[in-house]
Amino acid sequence: MKNYRIAVLPGDGTGPEMVREGVKVLQAAAQKFGFGLDFTEYNYGGDRYLESGIVLSEEEVQELKKYPAIFLGAIGHPQVKPGILEKGILLRLRFELDQYINLRPVKLYPGVETPLKDKGPEEIDFVVVRENTEGLYAGSGGILRRGTPHEVAVQESINTRMGVERCLRFAFEYCRKRNMKKKLTLCGKTNVLTYAFDLWERAFYEVGEEYPDIEKDYGHVDAVCMWMVKNPEQFDVIVTDNMFGDIITDLGAIIQGGMGIAAGANINPEGTSMFEPIGGSSPKYTGLNIINPLASICAGSMLLEHLGEKEAAAAVEKAVITVCDGKIKSLSAGKMGYSTSELGDLAAGLIN
Numbered sequence: 001m002k003n004y005r006i007a008v009l010p011g012d013g014t015g016p017e018m019v020r021e022g023v024k025v026l027q028a029a030a031q032k033f034g035f036g037l038d039f040t041e042y043n044y045g046g047d048r049y050l051e052s053g054i055v056l057s058e059e060e061v062q063e064l065k066k067y068p069a070i071f072l073g074a075i076g077h078p079q080v081k082p083g084i085l086e087k088g089i090l091l092r093l094r095f096e097l098d099q100y101i102n103l104r105p106v107k108l109y110p111g112v113e114t115p116l117k118d119k120g121p122e123e124i125d126f127v128v129v130r131e132n133t134e135g136l137y138a139g140s141g142g143i144l145r146r147g148t149p150h151e152v153a154v155q156e157s158i159n160t161r162m163g164v165e166r167c168l169r170f171a172f173e174y175c176r177k178r179n180m181k182k183k184l185t186l187c188g189k190t191n192v193l194t195y196a197f198d199l200w201e202r203a204f205y206e207v208g209e210e211y212p213d214i215e216k217d218y219g220h221v222d223a224v225c226m227w228m229v230k231n232p233e234q235f236d237v238i239v240t241d242n243m244f245g246d247i248i249t250d251l252g253a254i255i256q257g258g259m260g261i262a263a264g265a266n267i268n269p270e271g272t273s274m275f276e277p278i279g280g281s282s283p284k285y286t287g288l289n290i291i292n293p294l295a296s297i298c299a300g301s302m303l304l305e306h307l308g309e310k311e312a313a314a315a316v317e318k319a320v321i322t323v324c325d326g327k328i329k330s331l332s333a334g335k336m337g338y339s340t341s342e343l344g345d346l347a348a349g350l351i352n
């Protein structure tokens with residue numbers, strides 16, 4: 001029997017409650033499809049930081065590299081200054097594990113409410129491929145004469161040909177495999193960011209020559225936001241840089257039903273990948289057993305897909321679809337008609 005070792009980082013706030021249900025459903029899928037999942041939990045996050053002063057040590061990062069996948073809950077603690085845990089855990093892992101792709105499906109399931117008028121599951125089904133190790137997130141820049149009237153703050157966007165190209169290649173391959181509209185949209189800002197997106201645009205059309213079967217499309221990020229609301233059906237796969245990807249995927253999450261369901265994968269195709277709900281740690285709902293675990297369960301489905309357990313991944317997604325279509329009352333915390341753990345039980349019971 002195949003057995004996979006998975007690191008679990010429940011993290012902060014409602015992270016542990018969500019992850020618990022995700023693990024429950026993954027175990028049900030493993031049992032059903034005849035493979036093993038061996039989960040090892042690590043307590044990295046805000047509470048541990050407040051107790052020990054350690055955000056994440058070098059040894060801990062190295063240890064995580066031994067796993068094919070990490071299942072993450074949420075990072076962010078109300079008593080810790082914003083940035084410390086996000087940069088010290090989430091972004092550090094994305095960078096050090098070289099998870100250069102952040103894959104974020106925007107898919108409206110039947111029965112889920114979208115704020116977009118007259119749009120349904122037929123219209124809202126695309127995937128954002130976000131570059132995940134460069135751009136404005138690279139940490140290049142600095143601050144001079146801080147706190148004085150003469151202060152200067154510089155934050156640069158780093159775009160390497162290698163980093164851009166591997167991201168584009170992944171997006172083209174993904175679009176081909178997805179085999180839907182076979183259209184890849186580069187989301188940029190070539191009219192203003194004439195250095196960064198000059199590189200992106202040239203690389204896009206150059207790499208694109210290797211993919212004659214894929215239609216190449218381009219949109220400025222502001223226009224892409226508009227079209228995501230007005231005509232989301234025009235998109236198949238969108239590829240973009242780290243910052244724009246961050247922004248447009250929150251918009252994507254809300255049109256697919258919100259943070260209760262949106263999940264993403266931080267992928268290193270040759271190393272350790274990490275799967276997470278897109279939403280935060282929701283401190284105000286912590287410990288109440290009312291948070292929606294579907295986003296974690298969807299992240300779990302992406303994890304199984306990544307491991308190559310495609311049937312199991314599809315079964316988990318099917319369970320989520322069944323829950324969404326008629327069972328759950330709302331995707332919002334406290335309004336689901338189920339507690340967090342009841343919803344996990346329900347989804348796990350639907351794996352067949």
Ligand code: IPM
Binds near residue numbers: 086087090091246278
């Ligand atoms: C996300 C989050 C993170 C990001 C934050 C928490 C650092 O917003 O995963 O989209 O900006 O990438």
Ligand code: MN
Binds near residue numbers: 246247250
């Ligand atoms: Mn974000």
